[in-house]
Amino acid sequence: MSESFTKDLEVGFEKVDVEHRALMRQVAAAVEAIGSGDREAVHAAVVKLGDYLVWHFSSEERVMEETLYPERARHKAAHDLFMQDFLQVSEAEKAGEDLAVLAESIGQRIPEWIKFHIQVNDAPLGRYLAARDRKPEAARPSGKDKPYPS
Numbered sequence: 001m002s003e004s005f006t007k008d009l010e011v012g013f014e015k016v017d018v019e020h021r022a023l024m025r026q027v028a029a030a031v032e033a034i035g036s037g038d039r040e041a042v043h044a045a046v047v048k049l050g051d052y053l054v055w056h057f058s059s060e061e062r063v064m065e066e067t068l069y070p071e072r073a074r075h076k077a078a079h080d081l082f083m084q085d086f087l088q089v090s091e092a093e094k095a096g097e098d099l100a101v102l103a104e105s106i107g108q109r110i111p112e113w114i115k116f117h118i119q120v121n122d123a124p125l126g127r128y129l130a131a132r133d134r135k136p137e138a139a140r141p142s143g144k145d146k147p148y149p150s
């Protein structure tokens, strides 16, 4: 399944990997809702996925700021661009978009983008964070962030 989280998607930094697994679970839940044909369940799953995306991207962006990750501006720009696309999908869903079209967007295009982003943007970030953790003098993320509210 295109929305499953496979080992090659691990970036080697636990917090980020945990969030990516949760993100792919949200995508899978939305795909399942679309498959059920229940419009209310689809709406609820898309809203939940959007909330999780916003939370996860700000979580990564906070860590990048706190650790002065050199590629943070480019990485955040990739998040912003993706969210524009996601918002269009979300608006279309609210407007009653055909389920077959949503299945393509949420079941194919979005997981493909997430995987591409993980490999191109998040993997280097994971290596950077893991390398910093091995240096005692490095600036640490504050750890002030809370777990995602369930």
Ligand SMILES: [Fe+2]
Pocket: 060, 075, 079, 117, 121, 122
């Ligand atoms: Fe990212």
